[in-house]
Amino acid sequence: MAERKAGGMSVFKNATIAMADVLGSRNYIKNAGKDPKTDAERHYAEMLHNLMADAVSLFEDSEDISLKAFSDNFIIYSEDNSPNTAKRIVQGMAGLQYNAICKYGLLLRGGITEGKMYWSEDGAYDDFVTGKALLRAHELESEIAVYPRIIVDGPVADKIDAGGLVVRNENIFFINYLTYTKLQETSDSPAPYAEDSPYENGGMIADHASALKKHVSEDLGLNIKGHEWDSIRDKDVWALAYHNYFCGRHSADAYRIDFSETYDDTDRIVIRIEDGNSDGGRVQRRRFPGG
Structure with missing residues (x-):
């Protein structure tokens, strides 16, 4: 459902959404401000900005997927609830987790779910997002994930052909993000996600x-x-x-x-x-x- 508003186009419909938070930001920013000579706070902000640029790059071939960021939080969503789009979001988040630690030394925690969302487009308030799906993604991140992992909600995990891309532990699904390193070996076959398959890309795991x-x-x-x-x-x-x-x-x-x-x-x-x-x-x- 979409209707034209003074501020642009507003959308209220089912969506697949991923939310990720950078762990340790509060401590880093608090400690960075103690020594103004190091400019550490600015450096940290630039790292978050560069991580967002990485996210844009990871999803640049997916015109139906949108990205937003505020502070140390990232939101990736799409009104296309197909299994293929859900899998692309999971794959992209795996890449974001890998880049976060390997390029910037940052650990991510998050959640991926689907449900009703409201967002605005093409207007003065095009950064506005709300809805039950966003609340559920935040719940997965803040209450269930605990560790540096991105939880995949059951309905999303059930409908994608994840292979080894998602790990299940005690009825909790989360992204097996190091499969991103195996994806770089080939993009033409689902083989990189097979459990127990030999590992070849030693440089990335090192x-x-x-x-x-x-x-x-x-x-x-x-x-x-x-x-x-x-x-x-x-x-x-x-x-x-x-x-x-x-x-x-x-x-x-x-x-x-x-x-x-x-x-x-x-x-x-x-x-x-x-x-x-x-x-x-x-x-x-x-x-x-x-x-």
């Missing part, structure tokens, strides 16, 4: 491993303790364990990241990347859920 190690190291330097630190560490542990899960499923053990959790001098539980000589610390290493 880049992912390096980016994760750097991200964990930078988080380790944060002067944060208590519950807030536990939340940050848990997300990093999940990201590392997910990386290893993917390597294990695709015969890529050479790119695994061996890590453990141990105590630092302030009795924080921290992540240690092992070099082969570590005894693993005093805290048992955890596995990726479902891995």
